[in-house]
Amino acid sequence: MSDSCVMLTLADLCSFLKKRDNYLVLTHASPDGDTLGSAYALKLGLKKLGKKVQVICCDEIPHKYDYFIFDHDCDFAPDTVVAVDVADIKLLGNIYSQFENRIDLNIDHHISNTKYAKRLYLDGNAAACAECVYEILDELGVEIDRDIANALYTGVSTDTGCFKYANVTARTHEIAARLYEVGVDAADINRKMFDTKSKSRMELEMMVLGAAEFHFDDRCMLLSVTSEMQQKTGCTGSELEGVAAMSRSVEGVLVGISLKQTGDTTFKISLRTYEPLDASAICKSLGGGGHKAAAGCTIEGDLAFAKEQILTAVKKALEEADAGSDTTE
Amino acid sequence: MSDSCVMLTLADLCSFLKKRDNYLVLTHASPDGDTLGSAYALKLGLKKLGKKVQVICCDEIPHKYDYFIFDHDCDFAPDTVVAVDVADIKLLGNIYSQFENRIDLNIDHHISNTKYAKRLYLDGNAAACAECVYEILDELGVEIDRDIANALYTGVSTDTGCFKYANVTARTHEIAARLYEVGVDAADINRKMFDTKSKSRMELEMMVLGAAEFHFDDRCMLLSVTSEMQQKTGCTGSELEGVAAMSRSVEGVLVGISLKQTGDTTFKISLRTYEPLDASAICKSLGGGGHKAAAGCTIEGDLAFAKEQILTAVKKALEEADAGSDTTE
Numbered sequence: 001m002s003d004s005c006v007m008l009t010l011a012d013l014c015s016f017l018k019k020r021d022n023y024l025v026l027t028h029a030s031p032d033g034d035t036l037g038s039a040y041a042l043k044l045g046l047k048k049l050g051k052k053v054q055v056i057c058c059d060e061i062p063h064k065y066d067y068f069i070f071d072h073d074c075d076f077a078p079d080t081v082v083a084v085d086v087a088d089i090k091l092l093g094n095i096y097s098q099f100e101n102r103i104d105l106n107i108d109h110h111i112s113n114t115k116y117a118k119r120l121y122l123d124g125n126a127a128a129c130a131e132c133v134y135e136i137l138d139e140l141g142v143e144i145d146r147d148i149a150n151a152l153y154t155g156v157s158t159d160t161g162c163f164k165y166a167n168v169t170a171r172t173h174e175i176a177a178r179l180y181e182v183g184v185d186a187a188d189i190n191r192k193m194f195d196t197k198s199k200s201r202m203e204l205e206m207m208v209l210g211a212a213e214f215h216f217d218d219r220c221m222l223l224s225v226t227s228e229m230q231q232k233t234g235c236t237g238s239e240l241e242g243v244a245a246m247s248r249s250v251e252g253v254l255v256g257i258s259l260k261q262t263g264d265t266t267f268k269i270s271l272r273t274y275e276p277l278d279a280s281a282i283c284k285s286l287g288g289g290g291h292k293a294a295a296g297c298t299i300e301g302d303l304a305f306a307k308e309q310i311l312t313a314v315k316k317a318l319e320e321a322d323a324g325s326d327t328t329e
Numbered sequence: 330m331s332d333s334c335v336m337l338t339l340a341d342l343c344s345f346l347k348k349r350d351n352y353l354v355l356t357h358a359s360p361d362g363d364t365l366g367s368a369y370a371l372k373l374g375l376k377k378l379g380k381k382v383q384v385i386c387c388d389e390i391p392h393k394y395d396y397f398i399f400d401h402d403c404d405f406a407p408d409t410v411v412a413v414d415v416a417d418i419k420l421l422g423n424i425y426s427q428f429e430n431r432i433d434l435n436i437d438h439h440i441s442n443t444k445y446a447k448r449l450y451l452d453g454n455a456a457a458c459a460e461c462v463y464e465i466l467d468e469l470g471v472e473i474d475r476d477i478a479n480a481l482y483t484g485v486s487t488d489t490g491c492f493k494y495a496n497v498t499a500r501t502h503e504i505a506a507r508l509y510e511v512g513v514d515a516a517d518i519n520r521k522m523f524d525t526k527s528k529s530r531m532e533l534e535m536m537v538l539g540a541a542e543f544h545f546d547d548r549c550m551l552l553s554v555t556s557e558m559q560q561k562t563g564c565t566g567s568e569l570e571g572v573a574a575m576s577r578s579v580e581g582v583l584v585g586i587s588l589k590q591t592g593d594t595t596f597k598i599s600l601r602t603y604e605p606l607d608a609s610a611i612c613k614s615l616g617g618g619g620h621k622a623a624a625g626c627t628i629e630g631d632l633a634f635a636k637e638q639i640l641t642a643v644k645k646a647l648e649e650a651d652a653g654s655d656t657t658e
Binding site for chain 2: 161162163164165166168169170171172173174176177178180181186187190191194195196197198199202205206209210212214218245248249250251252
């Protein structure tokens with residue numbers, strides 16, 4: 001944490017943005033819809049105020065976001081560095097060291113924010129960072145046009161599972177309503193973001209589900225994504241996202257486990273739980289962490305060992321939960 | 330069409346609802362979240378005005394909707410019959426003949442409504458019938474409580490694929506925002522409606538996807554749900570919903586075909602298309618019909634014959650589309 005991180009109000013932030021120019025906007029590594037939507041909406045909005053802005057991400061931007069990626073005028077020397085939707089400077093990826101102590105402004109919605117920037121605008125109630133950017137552009141008096149709306153909607157929609165998750169609030173829907181009023185291409189965006197998968201992804205899902213295991217009276221589903229499956233289908237990187245959600249999608253399942261092989265003897269475990277189970281506590285016992293409903297850890301060993309480790313921890317948690325409900329009922 | 334169907338304004342409708350009492354509210358057969366959410370929200374709302382109301386559906390109501398199904402006081406003789414989300418009286422199912430010419434009021438959002446009732450309140454711009462019911466309760470001055478909100482949200486959310494489809498408007502999101510303000514259990518509802526499938530459904534999906542066929546340079550995906558698959562997995566009835574959507578979920582696919590075996594030699598075909606293809610025109614050529622992006626037909630014959638029939642029609646449409654784009658480019 002920087003000693004000198006100044007927390008900004010919305011008004012402070014807007015007066016800062018008006019004063020400065022020549023912006024470099026940074027997104028987090030492995031960019032998702034929210035970091036990109038927030039960065040490009042901010043860029044398009046600041047450009048309407050006559051500012052120069054470029055966006056940088058250390059990783060390649062997936063083509064599915066092309067509809068709001070406008071990369072014009074990068075011919076200027078940036079002097080104000082802004083990180084959006086980046087809770088920790090290390091999430092900038094391999095470019096992070098060159099920006100250490102050099103982030104002028106951080107706009108974020110993660111309450112876990114490490115306050116690494118000189119100034120921070122944080123709205124922990126926002127479901128998406130794009131909600132914050134909407135408020136900022138609104139406060140700046142920028143007219144939200146369709147391009148900006150598409151970028152903002154992408155952020156809001158992807159970070160909420162299309163308004164499905166518990167982070168959604170009345171404000172989230174109110175912002176969506178405003179974006180519809182300026183002609184956001186929501187149905188097209190949602191189709192790209194949620195309803196289109198590659199053929200290789202479909203093949204991978206079939207392999208993964210074909211090898212699904214059910215444990216502890218079907219209260220636990222375990223999915224493995226082995227290196228072999230990734231090689232056979234050619235499905236890698238961001239295409240592997242969402243397997244963790246699949247592990248909790250079957251009726252009666254309280255704990256979804258997914259194991260993703262990331263090295264010969266390395267498995268990244270994602271855990272998804274429903275009440276009363278605490279994914280974070282289970283993963284902590286294996287050196288990981290996270291939130292109550294979603295957490296993760298890494299296990300070194302072969303697949304059988306990784307499964308045994310996580311299943312033992314889950315079994316213990318289920319037994320404790322059973323014992324707890326016995327005494328209260 | 331009834332000769333004497335009177336189109337009501339919102340104000341007319343509300344004064345009618347205030348005057349009458351002892352309501353029987355009818356939903357359509359194979360009830361979905363919108364017809365049930367609309368019916369029960371109306372019931373709960375009218376009860377707040379001191380009215381007696383019962384809801385009837387010819388089919389069993391799936392248990393997943395239990396959270397807003399409150400069936401108290403059915404001990405009265407109904408004298409005002411209201412159909413909600415029922416575009417055609419035949420959609421009432423096997424009870425329809427006993428209500429012919431006896432529907433006092435129809436509340437609906439389908440522009441294809443056949444005007445079979447004595448009075449019709451139709452809002453063709455509403456994404457869900459539950460949007461209409463929200464407007465009605467609001468106009469009646471009924472305070473929307475959490476139970477009513479849960480019923481209304483279920484209607485709106487299920488009829489829009491959780492705000493994903495092209496039928497969503499700014500108004501849809503505005504209504505959702507109001508429902509959040511009174512504490513709607515949206516995340517739980519969405520989990521039940523969208524993210525939970527039975528084990529048998531998962532097994533069926535694997536079988537269906539395992540037998541997926543790709544045609545015409547992967548621009549067409551064909552999925553078959555045979556009687557054997559239904560028997561093997563025990564997955565039937567409403568559990569088979571959504572296979573049509575799966576058929577269009579792979580990148581590059583312009584036409585998704587799903588064939589569901591409903592008898593020894595009977596196949597119900599669902600077609601899902603993207604521009605420039607017209608599902609309705611393709612299905613019409615086989616005696617069916619529907620909308621531009623989603624249509625259906627029935628083919629009598631064995632599986633091979635049914636596939637050949639629909640694939641021939643799709644091939645023709647793809648060739649016409651290709652020829653069209655050749656001349657305009």
